[in-house]
Amino acid sequence: MKCFNFYFGEKKEEPKTPRPNSFPPSFTDRESRQSGSEFNSQNASDTSTESRGRNHFPDMSESNLKVFTFTELKQVTKNFSRTAKLGEGGFGCVFKGMIKSSEDPAKKIDVAIKQLGKRGLQGHKEWVTEVNVLGVVEHTNLVKLIGYCAEDDERGIQRLLIYEYMPNGSVEDHLSIRSLTPLTWDTRLRIALDAARGLTYLHEEMDFQIIFRDFKSSNILLDENWNAKLSDFGLARLGPPDGLTHVSTAVVGTMGYAAPEYIQSGRLTSKSDVWSYGVFLYELITGRRPLDRNRPRSEQKLLEWVKPHLSDARKFQHILDPRLDKKQILKSAHKLSLIANRCLARLPKTRPKMSQVLEMVDRVVEGSSNSEPLLKSKELSETDVKVTDGSWIGRVWPSKLVQT
Numbered sequence: 001m002k003c004f005n006f007y008f009g010e011k012k013e014e015p016k017t018p019r020p021n022s023f024p025p026s027f028t029d030r031e032s033r034q035s036g037s038e039f040n041s042q043n044a045s046d047t048s049t050e051s052r053g054r055n056h057f058p059d060m061s062e063s064n065l066k067v068f069t070f071t072e073l074k075q076v077t078k079n080f081s082r083t084a085k086l087g088e089g090g091f092g093c094v095f096k097g098m099i100k101s102s103e104d105p106a107k108k109i110d111v112a113i114k115q116l117g118k119r120g121l122q123g124h125k126e127w128v129t130e131v132n133v134l135g136v137v138e139h140t141n142l143v144k145l146i147g148y149c150a151e152d153d154e155r156g157i158q159r160l161l162i163y164e165y166m167p168n169g170s171v172e173d174h175l176s177i178r179s180l181t182p183l184t185w186d187t188r189l190r191i192a193l194d195a196a197r198g199l200t201y202l203h204e205e206m207d208f209q210i211i212f213r214d215f216k217s218s219n220i221l222l223d224e225n226w227n228a229k230l231s232d233f234g235l236a237r238l239g240p241p242d243g244l245t246h247v248s249t250a251v252v253g254t255m256g257y258a259a260p261e262y263i264q265s266g267r268l269t270s271k272s273d274v275w276s277y278g279v280f281l282y283e284l285i286t287g288r289r290p291l292d293r294n295r296p297r298s299e300q301k302l303l304e305w306v307k308p309h310l311s312d313a314r315k316f317q318h319i320l321d322p323r324l325d326k327k328q329i330l331k332s333a334h335k336l337s338l339i340a341n342r343c344l345a346r347l348p349k350t351r352p353k354m355s356q357v358l359e360m361v362d363r364v365v366e367g368s369s370n371s372e373p374l375l376k377s378k379e380l381s382e383t384d385v386k387v388t389d390g391s392w393i394g395r396v397w398p399s400k401l402v403q404t
Helices: 070-076 120-136 171-175 185-204 260-265 270-286 302-309 313-319 326-343 354-365 399-403
Strands: 038-040 085-088 092-100 108-116 145-153 156-164 220-222 228-230 252-254 383-386 393-396
Touching (some): 070 092, 070 108, 070 145, 070 156, 108 120, 120 145, 120 156, 171 220, 171 270, 185 228, 185 270, 185 326, 260 270, 270 326, 302 313, 313 326, 326 354
Antiparallel strands (some): 085 092, 092 108, 108 156, 145 156, 220 228, 383 393
16 A cells, blocks of 8 residues: 655664664644544644655555455454444444454454544544554554555445454543443553553654654553553654654644643643653542543542642542552552652653653552652652643642651
């Protein structure tokens, strides 16, 4: 297929995991989401810094993606029947199917097939971005894209993506109060670690940087062993080239997760993903969504609701997910909240890199029970936290939590 454009950017001085003939994708400059939980801004600049000096590579011959025909996908989904339907999202419908394994043709494997809905040019751009990203990156904590379909038939243009099947759904599914299988605390810690690994890989472990831009619990899927993998890269962007501090772009994403400086200015950096990760940690701690209009007005915005409870341990335990043993997880949850506070620092430059976040989360998962603070005392003295809509700027004193 010859519709994918690639950007041949300047490599960092010491590339960590380059892949032969694999180049970072060229991402579109204009994006917007239309659902009620998502937003876009007409005020932000649509001029992307990475568009300068772009070169085009017309095919993906070096990728391992398989090209499927629409007829093949109709057969494995029983003509996209309702019985094969797994769900529906902003992109379109997702169906379960079974295909022959490329490694062992005698064996069949389950796959998830995502079919682009009738969203016009914008949906196609996100589809292209998804293929471009997952066609050139590979990591244990990124969902594997097996192949794609792009052809026309009597019903028009068909755009589909074929992924490895993730039988345990999304983290959001299991954090929901309606879930029959709420996640244990140990599982939540492992998910936090897996998600941090995935973001660290995208930000720091390749010879180019990818900013996820839509990190949230519904985009973190769980395999049969409850390992977490990042999914849905339709809004991902290439990070700024060397010498530039950010990418200027239209503001898109999901309310409750987006970093305040990105909302206000459209300036996108990897620290925007770090903010979203901090919100996600509080989601794991509380079992609540970042924005929930079904709760009382004072509890609808997660960061506003947790703020008064962060001053001491007795208050802190009231925000813990009631489905968990509060006494058993209190110390560990305290430590995780300290990491969240670091990620939610008001100034982007004071937020840690994801590799630093990964190291801190790893220490929590290892179950360190000594009395030493998780972070250095100087770092613990004060953390600025600012809610996404700018309604408050509060001081959080996490050192009090460590001392309990």
